[in-house]
Amino acid sequence: MKNEFLTPQEVAARIEAGAVMSIAGAPELLSTLPKGNWIGGSTVYFMTEAGGKVDRDHLFCTTFPEGSRATARHLATADLPTLAQGYQPGGVTLVIIPAFSEAHARFAEDGAGYGDVFDQPLLGWVSGVHLEEIGKVAPSVFDGAQGAKHEDGAVLLHVALPDGMQPSLDIVNIFKQGDDAGLVFSFPEAGFSARKAYVNGAEVDFSQYVTDKGIDTKLPLVANYAGALINVSFQSVDPEASSVAFYAPVFPGVEYRLAAPQEDYAKTFAAQVGSAGEGSYSCNCILNYVYGDMEGKLTAGFTGPVTFGEIAYVLLNQTLVKLDLAA
Amino acid sequence: MVLSETDLLRAINGTSDLAAASLATRIVLNRLRVQARTEPAKLSVLVADLRAFIAKNPAASAELATL
Structure with missing residues (x-):
């Protein structure tokens, strides 16, 4: 081409x-x-x-x-x-x-x-x-x-x-799942936004969790699709509305991990x-x-x-x- | 290469990566694995879905045989 x-x-x-x-x-x-x-x-x-x-x-x-x-x-x-x-x-x-x-x-x-x-x-x-x-x-x-x-x-x-x-x-995805392999996120519903999430199985207000933990939302959540790493990027976090918006949907049954930081794309x-x-x-x-x-x-x-x-x-x-x- | 029912069940119920497989095979297998976890009663339907995918994508058979 x-x-x-x-x-x-x-x-x-x-x-x-x-x-x-x-x-x-x-x-x-x-x-x-x-x-x-x-x-x-x-x-x-x-x-x-x-x-x-x-x-x-x-x-x-x-x-x-x-x-x-x-x-x-x-x-x-x-x-x-x-x-x-x-x-x-x-x-x-x-x-x-x-x-x-x-x-x-x-x-x-x-x-x-x-x-x-x-x-x-x-x-x-x-x-x-x-x-x-x-x-x-x-x-x-x-x-x-x-x-x-x-x-x-x-x-x-x-x-x-x-x-x-x-x-x-x-695909070329420079992001890898982060070193904290024990930190697993999942979601009860499919969608471009989430109120609740499960962190290692425990339900949390996801917006509050992201805020409290100071998560860098420039880094995506990364799921492993049988060897293909698939990202879901954060769009916004609104603790007052208890909502986190994404640029792609999250899906129930899929395990996500935070991406490892990148120094220079x-x-x-x-x-x-x-x-x-x-x-x-x-x-x-x-x-x-x-x-x-x-x-x-x-x-x-x-x-x-x-x-x-x-x-x-x-x-x-x-x-x-x-x-x-x-x- | 013809995969048996047991092979297909092992692929769907497994968690191993398909490091050298096509992107399509990896996404399809992941989708079936997620469905198997959330709707285990549909396992036979999922096996049929995987068999149908292999029938149209013959290279997937060898890729899945590595599991």
Whole structure:
């Protein structure tokens, strides 16, 4: 795959030439693009070859190899459980969902239960806005086939890959479960917020617990999914309302531990992935960008949009998602 | 590689990591393990779900056989 940071005019030329593309950028730029084989999502944060940056003048484009065929479409929230019906044999599906939308919540809580959803790589991201625009501007997604902007539902790009090409989807999570392995959190209900939690089996007011213990909420809770470390990031802690909000749902029956502290996100990331990333489709989390002070810093060769949530079959937080294609 | 009922039950009831498995296999197995803990009466349904996943994702069979 080819990753490029292009002007809208350059992107329009690629689309009109028939390229299959995933595009990220400012919505006012995405709105100018012609119809074609693409989907898009709003963000102004990017990891580029020159490092992390905010940009409203360029679009980040990943172009699939020549010979790829694709169907772009918008799916209403109520129809999300059917998303795998569009899977192309042997292909991959990209999905972009607007942050804070009903689709965001429904996919996060129910997506792993959608029929056949694990039958091919499903990856993508949650679109966002500039952090100063939260609550003022709605994140959006774009269906290139129809040339339509949406603030709810999901846009999907079902890609059929050239013969013999094999996709590989994985995540890079620099966070590990903390050294205090005896401290286990669980939750009685699924959701993006929690009032009660169990700490080593004992029920607590979670907001009070987090406050009293001085827990660093820049670090996520980390669950071990049979060897895959899956984060849930803190959004806010409100002891007066007895509520803790998260950027992804917690689930009952899942054991969470606090992440170990990170001294330097960029260095830790580089140590984990080396020089990998060129030619990969990837996206990374706005929380890593902000907490890791990533402006001007590199994440090895990984470039792509900085997002309000990452998707690799399920919604993720503070994680880099990557797709590689091999002939 | 064909996994027996016993193999699938051991995978679902176990806690071991699938270090070299695909992300899909790890997430699916974790989901089934959580359901098995919260709804143990549905174990036979969960085994059928895992068998159906393997049927569509043949590589998962070898991945699960490492448990």
